[in-house]
Amino acid sequence: MSVAAGTRAALRQPAPPSFASKIKNFLRIDGWGALVLPLLVFLILVFILPLFVMLQKSFTDPTFGWQNYTAIFAQSVYVKVLGNTFLTAAIVTAVTLLLAFPYAYLMTLATPKWRTVMLVLVLVPFWTSILVRSFALVLLLRDTGVLNSLAQDAGLIAEPVTIIRTMSGVVIGMVQVALPFAVLPIYATMRTIDRRLLQAAEGLGDRPSGAFLRIFVPLSLPGVAAAILLTFVQALGYYITPALLGGPKNTMIGELIVQQVSTVLRFGFAAALATMLLVTTFLLIGLASKYFDLQKHLMGQS
Structure with missing residues (x-):
């Protein structure tokens, strides 16, 4: 040219x-x-x-600087609340996952009729106020509640077992709220797994349990990761359930924020706590999105 x-x-x-x-x-x-x-x-x-x-x-608020953030770690009581929040969120996530994984797996094995019933049971909590469910658990778990009364009438216990105002009560209440958010992403991933892969593994000599552990479980890990993320992030910010079912020793960061705003009127300190919670959430989402396709497993997109 x-x-x-x-x-x-x-x-x-x-x-x-x-x-x-x-x-x-x-x-x-x-x-x-x-x-x-x-x-x-x-x-x-x-x-x-x-x-x-x-x-x-x-x-x-009240003055310009980092004093609200440094105050979070300056007193042991606030550090204890932070530690209790992350510990409770981790326990709730683990218990929720242990319940959600087999339930979601059973949904993949059930007939269409029973699968619909199981799906409705998962979705029922979405149709009920979390405040109503928490108060129902208070009536169920308190010392004079239904569970203790039935156990005493059956002769299983001599004295009521204290569940309310303990870590156990908080975990039970938070798990029943978080369970649907764990079941749905796990089931959405499991239903896309081709079960012929398991049959092929068994045809090559592997046992059903081995095929399940080596093939099905690894393929379901993206849904498990999405369930862990949803459960853990939600558990960090719970307020109503820990406030009703927990005690002073089980205070979480959500309760501390409300206390600082409504009682102590330390708006800047409460804003710093909320900002820490928000940054932690973004970091967890960013870390999870680095290894898993969250858009696919949380939004149902391919």
């Missing part, structure tokens, strides 16, 4: 868009895109803006 032809070809190529044109194209909204504007404004007003206000207060 001659120099003149190359020059003409270069002149025919469109010029790269300027920065102003890129901004204009980004902000341009067509007729259908305008439908997103009300939702976008709503999210900015009730979600994004409060987050910025919370972050700003954590550094400026």
Whole structure:
């Protein structure tokens, strides 16, 4: 190609868009895109803006600086609340996973009729207020509640077993709230596993238990990871259930935030606690998304 032809070809190529044109194209909204504007404004007003206000207060209330964050670790009582929060969340996640995994597996084996029944049982908690469920557990688990009364009438125990205001009561209450959030992603992953792989493994001489452990369990790990993430992140911020079923020794960070806002009026310190919780959540989601396709296993997309 001659120099003149190359020059003409270069002149025919469109010029790269300027920065102003890129901004204009980004902000341009067509007729259908305008439908997103009300939702976008709503999210900015009730979600994004409060987050910025919370972050700003954590550094400026009562004075500008890091004092609200350093105060979290300055007193042992706050460090104990943080440790108790993460310990409780870990226990709840482990117990929930131990219950959710076999339940989800049974759903894959059940007939369509029984699978529907099992799915309805999982979804029933979504249709009931968490406050109502927590109060029902108080009536069920208290010293004079149904469980202790039945056990005493049957002669299994002589004195009531204290469950309310203990770690056990908090775990039981939080597990029954978190269980649906663990069952659904695990089941969504398990239902996509081709069971012919298990049959092939058994045909090659492996035992059913070995085929299950070597093939089915590893293939279900993305759903398990999604369930762990959902359960653990939710458990970090629980307030109603620990407040009703726990005691002073089982205080979690959600209760501490409410106490600081409503009783002590330390808004900056409460904002710092909430910011720590938010940052921890983002870190966990970022870490999980590095190894698993969260969009697929949490949103049902391929």
